[in-house]
Amino acid sequence: MSKATIYDVARAANVSIKTVSRVLNGEPKASPETRARVMEAARTLNYTPSLSARALSGSRSFLIALVSPGGVSDNAMLYVTELQLGAIQACRAGGYHLLTEYVDLGASDFGALTETLVSTLRVDGVILIPPLCDNPQLLSLLADRGVNCVRISPTLDTHGDEKWGWGVDIDNYQAAFQMTRHLMDQGHRDIGFIQGHPLHAAAAQREAGYRDALFDGGAIPERLIQPGMFTFDSALPAARALLGQKQRPTAIFAANDSMAMAVLSVAYRMGIPVPGALSVAGIDDLPAASVVCPPLTTVRQPVVEMGAAAARFIINRTAGQVGNYLKQVFDHSLVVRESTAPPA
C-alpha cells in the first residue's frame, strides 16, 4: 500500500522493468497479454510512477508552468483562475501537472525565472498570461532555451515566426464589432468607448471593431473615445469624462469588464440610471459581471477551454506531435444581461 515501484510491478507481472515502462508509456513493443498482465499488476499494487524519476531519466518532465503577472491581484486578472482550471483539467487527462509561478512586473528578473523554469524544473512548456505574453525580453529568453510557449491573447507581432510560441485567443475585433452593433440595434448612436491598455494588442483590435461598427470607416467624434488601461481605477476618469459632457452618450462600451464596472460605479454616483438613461457593456464576462447591479452585458470568452487547449498543445507538442498553426481562435458569445437597453 505504501510505495510500489516499477520493480514491484515487474516482479508481479513477471517481466522486466523495461517492459513495464513500455506498457505504461503506451510504447508499441508489447503483446496484448503482456500488456494486460502488467496493467493488472500495476492496478493491484496501486502503482503510480515517480515523476522525478521519469523526469530525471527521460526527456519529459510532465510539468507545465503557468506564469502570471503578479504582485497585486488586479481585477482584470480574475480570469486566471478559470484559465488555470482548464489547464489543470487538460494536464490531468495527459498525466501532467501544473505549476504556478508569479512574476513581479516591476522587479522582474526574467533571467532567473527562465533559469528556474529550464534548469530546475525542466518544464515541458509554459503558459504566458498577458501582458507577459507580449514581453519581447521574456519571450526571447524562453525561445533561446527552446521552451515551448503558449501565449494567451497574444498581441505582440511575432512575424509569423513559430519559435515565439503558439497562441490562443478570441477574435477581439469581431467581439467588439458585434457588441457595438448590439448597442446600435437597440437604437444607440452616441456610443462612448473606453480604450484598453495601449500595449495590449487586444485593446487595439477591440477599438477597431468598435470604430468600424459604429461609423464604418467614417470619422468618429473623438470626444466619444477615452483612454483606459484595462483596470477599474483607470476607467474612472474616462467614465467621468464621458458622462460629464453636455450631450452625453446614451451608451458606453468599455474594452473590458473591469472598466465597464467602473462606468457602472460612476453612473451610480452621478445618479444616472442604468440601463434607463445609459447602457453599459464590456468584454470578458468576469465572474463579477453577473453579480453587479445591473448585471453586465458582455462578451464571454471560453476561458476554461482556452486554458485546456493551451495545456493540451504543450502536451501534444512534447509527445512529438507538431501543430501547424500559430494561433488558435476560439468562439466568443454575446451575453446580453440587463445593463443594456434601448435609449429612452
Added chain:
Amino acid sequence: MSKATIYDVARAANVSIKTVSRVLNGEPKASPETRARVMEAARTLNYTPSLSARALSGSRSFLIALVSPGGVSDNAMLYVTELQLGAIQACRAGGYHLLTEYVDLGASDFGALTETLVSTLRVDGVILIPPLCDNPQLLSLLADRGVNCVRISPTLDTHGDEKWGWGVDIDNYQAAFQMTRHLMDQGHRDIGFIQGHPLHAAAAQREAGYRDALFDGGAIPERLIQPGMFTFDSALPAARALLGQKQRPTAIFAANDSMAMAVLSVAYRMGIPVPGALSVAGIDDLPAASVVCPPLTTVRQPVVEMGAAAARFIINRTAGQVGNYLKQVFDHSLVVRESTAPPA
C-alpha cells in the same frame, strides 16, 4: 549557458560534488573559503540544481500542492488566487514550487488524488482549501500517508490531534461580532443575518458572533436569520425573505461577501436604496467588494499572508522544524465602505 550540472560546479571550484551539495544546501561542514569558492563557481556557471534529481535522491521534493475544490469557479472561491499568490511568494523564498490541483467534489476520487500527491509527486505538503479541509475522508487518507497538511479556515474538529494537520484562520467569531457591533453603533437594531454553508465551521462561528453581539445571549427573532450556502445564488431567496417582511430589517449582515452582493442585488431590484434604507455588510473583502455599487463594508482577512504562512509552515516542517501549535489565527480588519450607514 545551457545546462550546468553539479559536476561542472565541482570541477570549477575544485572540490567534490558532495561538497558542492553541502554548500548549496547550507549544511554545516564546509569551511568559509570553500563555501565562497563554490558559491562563486555556481554563480558564474549560472547553476541551478535539478529538482527531479534532488527529489529522487533526497527526502524532499520541494513541491507543495494547493488543492482546491473545483468544477465551477464559484464566486466564493475567488480568494484562492490571493492565497496562491502568498503561497507562491513563500515558496520562492524557500526554493519551493507550487503545484495546483483541483478536485471535483462530485466525483471525488480522493484515493487517486492522494496516490498522485504521495507517489507520483511526493509533495512535501498540501494546502487544503475549504471545504476540502474539512473532509474527514480526504484528511485521513492524507494523514495515513504521512502528508503534511495545512488547512485553510478549518472547521472540522480534529480533537487537538496534530496528525490532521495545521491550520490558518481568522477569528471568525470576533469578525462577525465586530461587524455586528459596527452596525449597532450606527444605530441598527433590526439586523438580519444570512448564514453560511452548514458544514463549514466558519459559518457557525460567524453566526455565533452575530448572535452574541446583537442580543448578548438573549433570543433573536428567528425571522432575522435566513439560511445560505456562501454562494451568491443561495443568498438570493434569503435576501428576498428578509426584505419581503412587513417590518423589514434596517441592515443585513451576510456571512460572506458573495452573499452580501446578492443582498445588494435584491435590494436594487426592489428599489430599496443602499445604504439609505438598508445597510449591507459581508466578510471576506473579495476583489469585487470594492467594485460593486455601493462598495461593500466587509471584513478583510490577510489572505495573501495566510497563504504564505501555510507554505512556510510546510517548508519549515519539512526542513525539520516542528511547530507546536495546531492553528495560527491572523488578524482581520473591518473595512468600512459605503454600504453601511445609520438607519434613516
Added chain:
DNA sequence: GGCGGCGATGACAGCGCTGTCCCTAATGCC
C-alpha cells in the same frame, strides 16, 4: 607522546525510471 575527537572533505552507492543496444524466436519470401 599517544590517543580520542572533531572539523572538513571525498568515495560511492543508489533513488526509480527511460534510452539504447542486443538477443531470441517466429514469420515471410523466393
Added chain:
DNA sequence: GGCATTAGGGACAGCGCTGTCATCGCCGCC
C-alpha cells in the same frame, strides 16, 4: 529449405543529485 526480417522483450548504463560512511589532518588531553 535457407535466409532476411521483425515483433517482443531483456540487460545495462546512466539522469543529477543526496545519504552514508570512510578518510585525513590537526587539535587538545592525560
